[in-house]
Amino acid sequence: MKIEGITNKILIADDDRTNRLFLKKGVSGLPYEFVFAESGTEALEKILEEDFDLLLLDILMPGLTGFEVIKKFKEHRPDRKIPFIFLTGQSESDSISEGFSLGAVDYITKPFTLIEIRLRIKTHHDLYKSQFELNSYAKNMESLAKERAEQLIHSDRLATLGSMSAGIMHEINNPTTFISGNVQLMQDKFFRLIKEILEESPRANETKIKFMLDELPEMFDGINHGVSRIKKITDGLKAFSRTSHxxxxxxxxxxxxxxxxxxxxxxxxxxxxxxxxxxxxxxxxxxxxxxxxxxxxxxxxxxxxxxxxxxxxxxxxxxxxxxxxxxxxxxxxxxxxxxxxxxxxxxxxxxxxxxxxxxxxxxxxxxxxxxxxxxxxxxxxxxxxxxxxxxxxxxxxx
Ligand SMILES: Nc1ncnc2c1ncn2[C@@H]1O[C@H](COP(=O)(O)OP(=O)(O)OP(=O)(O)O)[C@@H](O)[C@H]1O
Ligand SMILES: [Mg+2]
Missing domain, CATH: 3.30.565.10 (Histidine kinase-like ATPase, C-terminal domain)
Known part of the structure; x- marks a missing residue:
């Protein structure tokens, strides 16, 4: 199965042609793509260019040593950690400890057998793959947890909103009563007045019309006031319940x-x-x-x-x-x-x-x-x- 982020590519760097041929033969048939480098410099160029899952580095190479390749790579890509195995001579205990302090996952002493190479490559590639899967699983869990926390905050707000509902109703009720009272008044009074105007003499109508003209603006003001107050409250509640991501x-x-x-x-x-x-x-x-x-x-x-x-x-x-x-x-x-x-x-x-x-x-x-x-x-x-x-x-x- 193809896993995103896993390239299945392995780089092997050794300056010795015979060693390279031997290694090439040894890894043939393994389910990975192998890229070979003849020097430390070439190895560094390649790992900066392409993504590898595992490196197999000889220590002593002309130009850059295997360890220098790792150091330089870390300088360029401090964010990226590629597991590496180094190849070392039998009694080089200093280089073994240096290798591990640089973050090596393993070392292979020369002379090595092909079966050993195959097994170590496979083990470390499998390990890398599981680690990678674990990391992405952890990342998924983290974003899931964040999402859940946001949902919780949102429901908390909704709960607060719920407990505020009595207050909200009270606040909205007052202006609503005000508006409906005014509308009622207009309906009762003004319709009756208009009817009377039509039936009565023009002299009487003048005072009634004047009265209507005096009263109307105040009533409309009352209605407008009530409406804008309700709007202010509902806008506020909208802002309160809104969750921005x-x-x-x-x-x-x-x-x-x-x-x-x-x-x-x-x-x-x-x-x-x-x-x-x-x-x-x-x-x-x-x-x-x-x-x-x-x-x-x-x-x-x-x-x-x-x-x-x-x-x-x-x-x-x-x-x-x-x-x-x-x-x-x-x-x-x-x-x-x-x-x-x-x-x-x-x-x-x-x-x-x-x-x-x-x-x-x-x-x-x-x-x-x-x-x-x-x-x-x-x-x-x-x-x-x-x-x-x-x-x-x-x-x-x-
Ligand atoms: N700078 C201030 N100086 C004095 N009192 C303040 C000040 N800021 C807020 N307050 C007090 O806090 C109360 C609540 O403020 P808040 O902003 O929550 O509501 P508000 O201003 O009354 O109404 P609105 O919802 O329109 O903002 C105010 O009514 C006022 O008594
Ligand atoms: Mg305020």
Whole structure:
């Protein structure tokens, strides 16, 4: 059976013509393709060019010795390990230990018998093949485990979502009642009024029409408000239950771009009087992450800050990027009131909000934390009362 990655090719290097002929005869009939090299240099060229499953190397050869071939090959291809057997004279105990320290799987002392050569080649090729199969099996298991872990995270999210359903219904119910109430009112009142207009005198109609014109816009506003609130909630829930694939989270992104985009997206919603302090660094700040999700987190944090400071004098938002060993860090802070301890305990809970009814859904920080945890990073509150709020996001760097 053909196994992917197994070439069934074996290289034999010996500078002695008689030895080569003898070896050629010895291995004939074995189910492998044999390639012969006459010197160490030729052997090195060949193993750098083609892939072999096993090498049989004489030690003493002109140009490069068998061991030098292995050393040079390791320099060029540190990622690739080819098993090798070396051929040595009877009492060369030094070369035997050098061979094993270089990673040889076996050695054959000269003079050798053909049966010995055949058996050793077959044994080591079989060993290599089983090892290869084991490795690819382990790799498969690893990716299977990763996939399962992702599924688990996803079902965990769905479970959280399930436990949130009472809250969700409550949140959606309020605006829905609001909308249906207004629609009912319009149906009852306005249809009746229109009928009356048609039946009554033009003088009376004027006031009724005026009344309708006064009331209608407010009612439509109410409906629009309710609808956009439901949309905000369902969008938030969609983001919460979405699993982006593991590979999407491990792309190197420059956090300078993420901050730039987040500021661009929030520009129109931040009042002009708020000063955003951000000095873009000259060098990149790389994090392994999903661009879209990190921007979503930054936008949430910036909008939260802007809500917290819109009423104060000289409101400021500060954004900084920094590095710590292999971590890339982004801090977003403001000079607002900060978050008191009793509120701090709840800010990460879905639907927790201190904003007036209709303004916040309370999903912002819950989604942010979910996103950052799925990146194996951290998002913590590092602010202090009186000084203002500060959130620190830490992600894996390059
Ligand atoms: N920078 C901040 N300063 C003061 N309080 C904050 C700040 N950021 C968050 N909070 C508090 O945390 C609460 C939860 O924030 P979260 O972002 O989860 O929801 P929200 O902003 O109320 O609503 P939305 O779903 O629209 O984001 C806020 O209502 C507020 O009380
Ligand atoms: Mg928010």
């Amino acid at each position: 593991h590979s999407e989270k491990s792309i190197p992104i420059d956090l300078r771009d993420s901050v730039k985009n987040a500021l661009r997206f929030t520009k129109s919603s931040i009042p002009h009087k708020i000063l955003v302090n951000y000095q873009e660094p000259d060098e990149p700040y790389i994090a392994m992450a999903s661009t879209q999700e990190i921007e979503q987190v930054l936008i949430n944090l910036i909008v939260n800050s802007s809500h917290a400071i819109e009423e104060i004098d000289s409101p400021n938002i500060f954004i900084t990027l920094s590095k710590d060993l292999d971590k890339t860090i982004c801090k977003i802070s403001d000079n607002g009131p900060g978050i008191p301890d009793e509120i701090l305990k709840k800010i990460w809970n879905p639907f927790f909000t201190t904003k007036p009814a209709g303004k916040g859904t309370g999903l912002g920080l819950a989604i942010c934390r979910e996103i950052i945890q799925s990146h194996s990073g951290s998002l913590v509150y590092t602010g202090a009362l009186e000084k203002g709020a500060e959130f620190t996001m830490t992600l894996k760097g390059e």
